[in-house]
Amino acid sequence: MNNVFSLITALLTASQHLYAEEQFNFPPPEFSKPYAFPDVPTPAPRPEWLGFADVGVLAAALALAAYFGLRTRSRRHLVVLTGFAVLYFGFYKKGCVCAVGAVQNVALALGPEQYALPLAVGLFFILPLVCALFWGRSFCSSVCPLGAVQELVLLRPLKVPSWLNSALALLPALYLGLGVLFAAVGSAFIICRYDPFVQVFRFGGGTLMVFLGIAVILLSVVVGRPYCRYACPYGFLLGLLSPFSREKVRITTGDCINCHLCAEACPYGAIQPPTPAPQYLPRAAERRRLGLLIALIPVLMIAGGGLVRLASPFLARADYRVRLAAQVWQEEQGKITEPTDETEAFAKRGVPRTDAYVAALDVHRRYATGSWFLGGWLGLVLGLRLVSGSVRRHRSIYQINQSACVVCGRCYNYCPLDHERALSLTDAPQEDQS
Numbered sequence: 001m002n003n004v005f006s007l008i009t010a011l012l013t014a015s016q017h018l019y020a021e022e023q024f025n026f027p028p029p030e031f032s033k034p035y036a037f038p039d040v041p042t043p044a045p046r047p048e049w050l051g052f053a054d055v056g057v058l059a060a061a062l063a064l065a066a067y068f069g070l071r072t073r074s075r076r077h078l079v080v081l082t083g084f085a086v087l088y089f090g091f092y093k094k095g096c097v098c099a100v101g102a103v104q105n106v107a108l109a110l111g112p113e114q115y116a117l118p119l120a121v122g123l124f125f126i127l128p129l130v131c132a133l134f135w136g137r138s139f140c141s142s143v144c145p146l147g148a149v150q151e152l153v154l155l156r157p158l159k160v161p162s163w164l165n166s167a168l169a170l171l172p173a174l175y176l177g178l179g180v181l182f183a184a185v186g187s188a189f190i191i192c193r194y195d196p197f198v199q200v201f202r203f204g205g206g207t208l209m210v211f212l213g214i215a216v217i218l219l220s221v222v223v224g225r226p227y228c229r230y231a232c233p234y235g236f237l238l239g240l241l242s243p244f245s246r247e248k249v250r251i252t253t254g255d256c257i258n259c260h261l262c263a264e265a266c267p268y269g270a271i272q273p274p275t276p277a278p279q280y281l282p283r284a285a286e287r288r289r290l291g292l293l294i295a296l297i298p299v300l301m302i303a304g305g306g307l308v309r310l311a312s313p314f315l316a317r318a319d320y321r322v323r324l325a326a327q328v329w330q331e332e333q334g335k336i337t338e339p340t341d342e343t344e345a346f347a348k349r350g351v352p353r354t355d356a357y358v359a360a361l362d363v364h365r366r367y368a369t370g371s372w373f374l375g376g377w378l379g380l381v382l383g384l385r386l387v388s389g390s391v392r393r394h395r396s397i398y399q400i401n402q403s404a405c406v407v408c409g410r411c412y413n414y415c416p417l418d419h420e421r422a423l424s425l426t427d428a429p430q431e432d433q434s
Helices: 002-025 048-071 075-092 099-110 119-135 138-142 145-153 162-168 171-185 207-220 226-230 233-244 261-265 283-310 312-316 320-332 341-348 353-390 416-426
Strands: none
Touching (some): 048 075, 048 119, 075 145, 099 233, 119 233, 138 145, 138 233, 145 226, 162 226, 171 226, 171 233, 283 312, 312 353, 320 341, 320 353
């Protein structure tokens, strides 16, 4: 026992010496003006074994979501799993690491910053995508803590007009492109910075983000998952993969009777009504129109890349290195008489001012290149949306739009055929005990 106590004491003493040495080698900068060091809102890194434990919990939750959503079709069990996701992935893990934010880690690892992607973070990014290829957006249904919060507070859903829903549905593609660009260059993790729910999970944060989180939650009471549908970049990726899933979500377990109850129950506009028989154009005209739209895609990509390239100097201002170089230059030109905290800390490093200009120039070059990819990505998304909208599809029954469906199970409870199935299971004849 004494040996154990001596070992613990030695470890504590060593850690104190290491901390003191770290403070000596990397002392906090001394500013000429009073400066209050801010509290770091980001949670401390978790031990490696806990990170892999989180991956195991994620895999188990994905399996349960797929089982409850596609096999047992149990809305009640999905709600219970949703509550667990809020408590574990939200409040316990403080929303970090999550699959939504892991998009930026992957982008940074693929960029020029020589960032090594942690294995647990990579698994958080890839597992829901693999799941989407087998069971659709089961991650969105009751595993993602961001979607889970919105699902639990949705009380009186209102229908979003189809034209507005289609227009706003393009925003996640833009947000995804910007998030990847900023992360790949090493400027910022904007998806995490402007996550409206992180402040809720961490019980505090910046005033602006706290008000944004409250506003999104209040909006979620009457609009089904506004962040998931009109902002979430990871949900956009899952929506691209879900139509190719091996097992797709079905409205009913029997033959659809077109009662319209499922479409009324879906707050996400994911159930498409039957359409009248389309009046087809001559086959040659159909092919010509489709060919023109497909040929338009590379034109849109090039035009989008060129337009965004013009905005690259503005985008580069999001990087701290560009802002620092601008401040250093203004001081050098005498336009700023008193140094800012940033330029004062830079001066204390004892490096030439030209280093700031060289770093800023490198960032501008990266944005000049990345803006072409961002514009091309936006042009590709717009072109594919035009092609998809031009294809005439005939539906004789209500069908699910697999890209938009989040496997919430709300429509199951409203389907008369599902009610009959549930009653047949609960009202099975019991054995005579007499």
